[in-house]
Amino acid sequence: MSETILKDLRREVLAANLRIPEAGLATLTWGNVSGVDRDAGVFVIKPSGVSYADLTEEDLVVVALEDGRVVGGHLRPSTDTETHRCLYRAFPSIGGVTHTHSAHAVAFAQARRPIPVLGTTHADTFNGPVPVTADLTAEQCAQDYEYNTGQVIVARLDGDPRRADEVPGALVSRHGPFTWGATATAALENAIVCEAVAEMALHTLALGSRLGDTSEPPRHLLERHFTRKHGPDAYYGNAPHPPGV
Numbered sequence: 001m002s003e004t005i006l007k008d009l010r011r012e013v014l015a016a017n018l019r020i021p022e023a024g025l026a027t028l029t030w031g032n033v034s035g036v037d038r039d040a041g042v043f044v045i046k047p048s049g050v051s052y053a054d055l056t057e058e059d060l061v062v063v064a065l066e067d068g069r070v071v072g073g074h075l076r077p078s079t080d081t082e083t084h085r086c087l088y089r090a091f092p093s094i095g096g097v098t099h100t101h102s103a104h105a106v107a108f109a110q111a112r113r114p115i116p117v118l119g120t121t122h123a124d125t126f127n128g129p130v131p132v133t134a135d136l137t138a139e140q141c142a143q144d145y146e147y148n149t150g151q152v153i154v155a156r157l158d159g160d161p162r163r164a165d166e167v168p169g170a171l172v173s174r175h176g177p178f179t180w181g182a183t184a185t186a187a188l189e190n191a192i193v194c195e196a197v198a199e200m201a202l203h204t205l206a207l208g209s210r211l212g213d214t215s216e217p218p219r220h221l222l223e224r225h226f227t228r229k230h231g232p233d234a235y236y237g238n239a240p241h242p243p244g245v
Contacts, residue, residue: 011057
């Protein structure tokens with residue numbers, strides 16, 4: 001693996017992890033981000049239990065995608081490492097994975113309810129509800145628990161890479177959100193959106209129940225918001241300007 005590529009990946013993964021507390025997505029050390037280099041067959045992830053304030057590039061752990069071996073770093077990787085590895089192996093388009101215990105998304109996970117699509121803010125990122133998994137069985141908890149956590153996410157998406165691209169996140173029942181994206185940065189940003197729309201949904205559901213209005217938005221409106229940011233006809237945003245332009 002090129003040292004330059006590894007350095008760049010470490011830098012991105014570190015920056016994404018440091019944004020977790022800045023975005024209010026975690027208490028203590030309850031969150032992690034990883035990024036993958038598929039050509040090299042490795043991913044870089046936060047070490048277990050290290051505070052964000054103390055985290056450095058040298059602390060990050062390099063893990064083999066094929067079998068989960070630690071191939072770089074001096075610390076133990078996050079306890080969620082095998083969940084990240086499962087998602088990378090199941091969905092080839094994923095370049096980064098984020099896991100947090102952000103309060104509003106966790107509320108939906110603990111209630112075992114998907115985050116519903118109640119407006120265009122949600123539809124800008126998630127083309128459908130953020131789904132919630134089945135509970136893990138006793139057998140799944142007893143052996144290979146973290147990898148099986150990834151497996152229940154994959155099963156909830158029917159192992160369909162297209163669904164993973166259109167809805168880049170899921171709630172693990174009674175646990176919390178995992179999100180992903182083309183890069184570690186994108187995965188972290190999807191975690192920020194997931195928490196924001198979960199909070200909005202809780203307020204909307206409370207107001208709707210109080211006011212007697214629980215109608216769903218029209219599908220054509222939601223579809224327009226998703227497709228203007230994603231897919232071949234997307235037109236949101238601008239390409240970066242070349243230096244000096």
